[in-house]
Amino acid sequence: xxxxxxxxxxxxxxxxxxxxxxxxxTLYVRESDSGPLHKIQNFFLDLVxxxxxxxxxxxxxxxxxxxxxxxLPSLSKDKAELQKEVANLRRQSIESxxxxxxxxxxxxxxxxxxxxxxxxxxxxxxxxxxxxxWQRLMIINKGSSSGVKKYMSVVTDEGLVGRVISVGSRTSVxxxxxxxxxxxxxxxxxxxxxxIVEGGNEEIIRYTPMNEEADIKVGDIIETSxxxxxxxxxxxxxxxxxVTKRSGGLTRYIKVKPYARFSKIDKALVIVxxxxxxxILREGQ
Amino acid sequence: MSRNRxxxxxxxxxxxxxxxxxxxxxxxxxxxxPDLILVVAVVVAVQDGPxxxxxxxxxxxxxxxxxxxxLMGVGMLTKxxxxxxxxxxxxxxxxxxILLPVILVFLAxxxxxxxxxxxxSVLGQENMPPFRIGVLFASTLYNILxxxxxxxxMRRFRFPEKEDSLALKRGVAR
Numbered sequence: 001x002x003x004x005x006x007x008x009x010x011x012x013x014x015x016x017x018x019x020x021x022x023x024x025x026t027l028y029v030r031e032s033d034s035g036p037l038h039k040i041q042n043f044f045l046d047l048v049x050x051x052x053x054x055x056x057x058x059x060x061x062x063x064x065x066x067x068x069x070x071x072l073p074s075l076s077k078d079k080a081e082l083q084k085e086v087a088n089l090r091r092q093s094i095e096s097x098x099x100x101x102x103x104x105x106x107x108x109x110x111x112x113x114x115x116x117x118x119x120x121x122x123x124x125x126x127x128x129x130x131x132x133x134w135q136r137l138m139i140i141n142k143g144s145s146s147g148v149k150k151y152m153s154v155v156t157d158e159g160l161v162g163r164v165i166s167v168g169s170r171t172s173v174x175x176x177x178x179x180x181x182x183x184x185x186x187x188x189x190x191x192x193x194x195x196i197v198e199g200g201n202e203e204i205i206r207y208t209p210m211n212e213e214a215d216i217k218v219g220d221i222i223e224t225s226x227x228x229x230x231x232x233x234x235x236x237x238x239x240x241x242x243v244t245k246r247s248g249g250l251t252r253y254i255k256v257k258p259y260a261r262f263s264k265i266d267k268a269l270v271i272v273x274x275x276x277x278x279x280i281l282r283e284g285q
Numbered sequence: 286m287s288r289n290r291x292x293x294x295x296x297x298x299x300x301x302x303x304x305x306x307x308x309x310x311x312x313x314x315x316x317x318x319p320d321l322i323l324v325v326a327v328v329v330a331v332q333d334g335p336x337x338x339x340x341x342x343x344x345x346x347x348x349x350x351x352x353x354x355x356l357m358g359v360g361m362l363t364k365x366x367x368x369x370x371x372x373x374x375x376x377x378x379x380x381x382x383i384l385l386p387v388i389l390v391f392l393a394x395x396x397x398x399x400x401x402x403x404x405x406s407v408l409g410q411e412n413m414p415p416f417r418i419g420v421l422f423a424s425t426l427y428n429i430l431x432x433x434x435x436x437x438x439m440r441r442f443r444f445p446e447k448e449d450s451l452a453l454k455r456g457v458a459r
Contacts, residue, residue, distance in 0.1 A: 014339055055308060056310070
């Protein structure tokens with residue numbers, strides 16, 4: 001190909017550009033970080049960075065939109081997996097709360113048993129309630145195979161719950177102190193006046209002192225007396241909530257609010273005591 | 286080259302640089318972004334010859350080098366040489382369709398990136414990024430995609446009379 005002036009000029013320009021490039025490159029490599037080329041570069045970097053940053057902010061929603069579109073096919077699968085995970089976590093959370101509650105109950109029962117070391121206990125779970133409105137019963141998961149016997153007292157850390165009235169090999173039935181058939185020997189902790197606590201199928205129980213003139217006041221604590229042999233003495237039953245005179249003023253009606261919250265009992269302790277002689281005698285008769 | 290064409294090329298280079306530092310980093314695919322300045326330089330080399338391409342490559346590379354934390358002069362050198370060679374190579378092809386810039390951008394992309402890496406190696410840069418074939422081909426493909434936008438747009442702006450006559454011919458043919 002013949003060399004024309006135009007071809008020569010092109011080559012000259014190219015050589016000139018390459019020489020400039022190599023010169024800039026050499027100067028840049030040889031100079032220190034505070035050299036003029038570095039300074040120019042740093043100046044332009046400072047100038048360009050905010051522009052780049054601004055565009056990043058502007059284009060982020062668009063970019064995210066494209067990314068979301070790209071991931072669209074796998075979204076339904078991810079959603080199903082996440083829903084499954086959420087369900088698992090929810091179940092675990094419920095189980096964890098349930099376990100926490102059980103641990104709390106057990107801790108309270110343990111504390112109660114440590115404070116009352118004179119008795120032996122059988123820990124029980126409440127597995128059922130009375131099926132009708134006419135009785136206040138509970139079913140527990142321990143029976144004669146665990147050493148549970150009839151008339152043994154059932155307590156929680158809050159106080160007396162009731163006593164065992166029926167024993168199977170693996171389950172037992174508890175008559176709550178609120179049951180209308182329940183009658184337990186009791187006394188006023190302050191005045192030491194003896195009496196009987198009776199249920200009436202209500203949340204409130206009635207305390208009837210033996211002495212009609214007994215000194216009973218609202219707020220007094222009523223506890224088991226231990227008389228009768230079905231219940232050990234000194235177990236809290238409830239607090240006197242109301243003292244009213246009946247018509248004619250001859251008798252008093254003393255309402256006691258039980259400490260035990262029957263609707264929330266999950267775990268309890270059966271106090272292991274020798275079979276009460278008085279009851280055996282009565283049953284033998 | 287007329288003054289208007291020179292002005293057009295200057296605006297094109299500056300615009301390509303602005304897009305290169307602002308918009309294109311937001312649209313990385315598989316971690317790579319196209320080299321719009323290289324694409325523009327090659328397209329100019331196809332349309333105006335090797336020297337015009339080399340000048341565009343030189344100024345575009347200079348802007349890129351100044352505004353990025355890399356060795357100043359490498360981008361200028363590689364883009365200048367690459368665009369010039371692309372302009373020389375176009376005479377060896379018998380096609381004047383969009384296939385020509387596509388082939389040239391394909392070759393130019395591979396050459397420019399390899400040249401860039403070799404230059405950095407020769408200069409003994411310690412913090413040189415590792416050379417990966419995957420990145421090389423991904424960015425090459427991305428550059429080729431850009432040709433389908435850049436080439437018709439530049440053709441439309443630079444040679445409107447050709448586009449009009451082409452459209453007229455198409456209309457007659459129908």
